[in-house]
Amino acid sequence: MSLTTFAESENQTPADFFLHEQREAGEQLLHHQCWCWGRDIWHSEGNLLIRHGFERVAVPKGKDGSNFYRLRIDDAREIALWGFGVLYSNREKGAIFIKRCEFYPKLLNTANIDLPVFKGDQLPPRRIPRSDEEINVAATLNAELIEWILEYESWIEKTCGKSWRKNCLKEWQNTELSPRQIKKGWEKLHENLRKKL
Numbered sequence: 001m002s003l004t005t006f007a008e009s010e011n012q013t014p015a016d017f018f019l020h021e022q023r024e025a026g027e028q029l030l031h032h033q034c035w036c037w038g039r040d041i042w043h044s045e046g047n048l049l050i051r052h053g054f055e056r057v058a059v060p061k062g063k064d065g066s067n068f069y070r071l072r073i074d075d076a077r078e079i080a081l082w083g084f085g086v087l088y089s090n091r092e093k094g095a096i097f098i099k100r101c102e103f104y105p106k107l108l109n110t111a112n113i114d115l116p117v118f119k120g121d122q123l124p125p126r127r128i129p130r131s132d133e134e135i136n137v138a139a140t141l142n143a144e145l146i147e148w149i150l151e152y153e154s155w156i157e158k159t160c161g162k163s164w165r166k167n168c169l170k171e172w173q174n175t176e177l178s179p180r181q182i183k184k185g186w187e188k189l190h191e192n193l194r195k196k197l
Contacts, residue, residue, distance in 0.1 A: 025185055077091075
């Protein structure tokens with residue numbers, strides 16, 4: 001499905017949207033986004049995630065798992081990035097975890113995440129949102145996460161120029177989208193999410 005073709009039916013609920021347009025497009029976008037974050041670590045002028053304010057947390061010696069990056073956006077909001085997914089927490093609303101290749105925001109039982117976490121199974125229990133209230137919370141948090149991604153990508157462009165993202169994606173054999181398509185895809189996803197709330 002093209003990222004530019006989203007159903008515009010007024011009868012769709014957030015649950016319908018999660019199961020169809022958002023999920024399919026989001027999987028492709030997040031897969032590309034995770035690759036780009038991974039390349040940002042290796043920028044010639046230094047780790048761009050750290051320059052943006054992230055803290056790198058390494059797996060302790062002798063332990064299995066993935067290093068991760070953590071950013072306290074403000075007093076209420078936090079984001080954590082792994083190669084296998086992203087966690088977004090807003091202490092006033094809740095927290096979601098989204099797997100890299102399974103774009104379905106799962107609610108965590110708590111918004112106060114006890115980091116560090118080096119494997120997905122170390123995260124607090126997660127559940128698929130079922131009730132209207134849970135779906136709206138997950139959709140709201142997902143929209144906030146996408147807003148942050150768009151802000152981060154604007155910062156990347158201002159800091160490194162447009163060529164950095166183009167070069168990041170050229171290096172990846174799985175690239176299906178251009179930087180422009182990724183940006184437009186996130187914007188469209190965000191717009192559609194907000195319409196459903």
